[in-house]
Amino acid sequence: MQKYRYVREALQRELPSTLATFYESPLVSEKDLTLVHCEGYVSRFLGGQLTRDELRRIGFPWSPQHVNRALSSTGGTVAAAHAVCRADATAIFAGHIAGGTHHAFADRGEGYCVFNDIAVAAAVALRDHAARVQRVLVVDCDVHQGNGTASIFAGDERVFTASFHCEANLFSAREVSDLDVDLPPGVGDEAYLEALQAHLPGLFERVRPQLCFFQAGVDVHESDRIGKLKLSSAGIKKRNALVYAAAARHGARLVVTMGGGYPKDLDESSVHFHRVVQSHMDCYRQCASAHARLSREAPEA
Template sequence: MHSRLRPELPLFYNDVYRVDLPDGHRFPMEKYRLVREGLQGELLGRVNGIPAVSFAVSPTASLDDLCTTHDKGYVERYFEGRFTNRENRTVGFPWSEASVKRSLSSVGGTVAAMHAVCADGELRDRRPGARRTPPSLFSGHIAGGTHHAFSDRGEGFCVFSDIAVAANVALRDYPETIRQILIVDCDVHQGNGNAVLFKSKPEVSTFSIHCKANYFSEKEDSDVDIEVEEGAGDEEYLSLLSERLPSLVDHVRPDLIFYQGGVDPLEHDRLGRLSLTREGLRLRNRLVYDTALARGIPTVLTMGGGYPKDLDPASEDFGHIVRSHRDVYEDAAACINTSAF
């Protein structure tokens, strides 16, 4: 157990880097602002029963950090607007200077969240085999989860992999304390990019639980892949997750966990093909958090997918997605507050 003066959940957000998409574009860009505003209203507005939560604008990722993971030529071509039309279509966004800033902040916020749980770990306990006590056990980025990016190409609304970059930066910057990392990917789509990026890197283990009928590109091999049947609901999904995740964590013994908390398994999601309820997703969140907390493992939360059937931000469908995204962070705050440190 950890002893701290106060539990704190540092959160980073990048909705200030706004990208105006063409009319009819299917990406729900407004959800990021709505999730952040909802969290600020809920978590900053309460004192008793909620841990201290901080909010900060996501920094933009550096070239050095990006190149821990991505091909330098690929990164520079994107910076300079030299993607082909086909590359832009595959990523899913038209190129603009605003989109570059948003992509960089999508990575930079996850890197910053990683530093928030790792930064002073090396200073607290240098005994062989001892776990560090981070300033915060959980941190989060209200964006990111861009798990379909590869070293030299992107797809599925992902230019760079924020989690992969943050994982590689953690291994680079905290070699004494971060030796093993686990990516827990609960998006409805397989984390194919991260599976490839870490295929030959035993320091990072990849776990993906996703819909069996929802591959939009070639399937890749994670260290552990769990395919959930189309239409599955809470009981089947949670049974599979609870059967595999805690034992995997005990086997890997990670020093750091990244949680891709996509909400597209939700029954209201336009693209998901699963039938989880909001309560089912909250139980999923709690399972991940309880597993990490029980073992004292610092955990970084990212947003991932969530696609409303109605793209009007004022619609009920849009509200379902926003509410479930908020739950990912609010459930973390509640878990921190109710746990003994």
């Protein structure tokens, strides 16, 4: 859990105000949550009424602090979507230094995910910014399949879900995304990037999204404890660059979320901890740099 604080504080020290402005994540409203989540599930979680088995599937004990964390983890992604979609938006890309909770289903949470922040934010954008957003693309590059997101948007033609994941990493039953790219255990930089390059340009051409969500999990890293893939830090940076370049090329607004990353060694001074934290930071460093380039290239209004 401490990685969230490390990543945020380091980025705030490192990134100048000309590249990034930081805001505290707001708490998502129940109204927004119930765009994709069942009212009964939302009410029971907020009131501390989930069963022992339901909490076991989520992986966290219930507490008022955990409620606020879950609401903030979703609210930050919603706020980032508003930042790039509203009519007076000056931001093209935005990031949330949390989120990526893609194992939350409409009626339950799983895999350390209570609410599905990307699904909620996509639904909010389609509702509140309908004049600007009619098609949404989710590019999920976490090592685990984005099963909750796939389930929530099954049959919804406005949202296209694409998941690039290790075929041996499933939290629970597999769902069907609009595009699933299964990668075998042990895949490294070359094969992973080839797979991404084979699909990414066609995805943007086919979907023509006005808004893209990038689930930028770094549990594909070779230093990850449970990921089963073998990407290097340099390989993950190339992955990020491909997504940002594709979104820029097709004029899509973009929101990046954190996703997974579980160091083999939880000692904060260890090389594995350092590599995972730095890879998380790279996702946001590159997002800020890509946004700065796009802003410079944008024609005068």
